[in-house]
Amino acid sequence: MDGPRGFFIAFEGGEGAGKSTQESRLARALAEAGHRVVRTREPGGTPAAEAIRHVVLSPEFDGLDPRAEALLFAAARGEHVARIVRPALERGDVVVCDRYLDSSVAYQGYGRDLGAEHVRDLSLWATRGLLPDLTVVLDVDPQVGLARVDDPDRLEAEPLAYHQAVRAAFVDIAAQDPGRYLVLDANGHVDAIASAILDRVTTDLAGR
Ligand code: TYD
DSSP states (O other), X not given: OOSOOSEEEEEEESTTSOHHHHHHHHHHHHHHTTOOEEEEESSOSSHHHHHHHHHHHOGGGTTOOHHHHHHHHHHHHHHHIIIIIHHHHHHTOEEEEESOHHHIIIIIIITTTSOHXXXXXXXXXXXXXXXXXXXXXXXXXXXXXXXXOSSXXXXXXXXXXXXXXXXXXXXXXXXXXXXXXXXXXXXXXXXHHHHHHHHHHHHHHHTO
């Protein structure tokens, strides 16, 4: 086979943007339409990547070096892509992933000031260049989103200015390649957001 045949959708956005609700709505609608859907998340998705998830998110590791943080997210991503995402795409499945490479570019590249290019290249190396076919960005004001978070993890506990930089980063990244992104205001009605996402995915799937 000359590469993946399935369809890879990533969801991105700040904290409390309502990604999980929209991911499950989309996954259900696609399954009802007859697609085989794999729902997964980053960091995580395999036992080793879930172990890395614990290290990067636990407040226990407060003060983790930013480069070590970027490497750990990339390592988890490499493992997740090799074991879960690529095999699913090779089977022809639709993969719906909670966060992917752009989270690293936004949270580590912009948020930690490590440089978007370096961080992107690191993940491209880790994943042998796998990019989503479509990335849905749910845009939310961090003040609104963070108010919905109950028990903040290490990243969620960062100051508001950090989350504002992350928000601006997602919008910037999407603007650079609009054909592969759908940016939606997360304050819209849940049903309206769900149908905008399904419309776009249906169009993209039909155009393959
Ligand atoms: P999670 O609980 O999955 O957050 P959410 O429900 O908001 O998706 O935690 C993931 C956290 O890790 C989130 O704060 C974003 C951050 N993150 C990065 O900083 N870099 C990355 O590459 C990824 C995938 C996540």
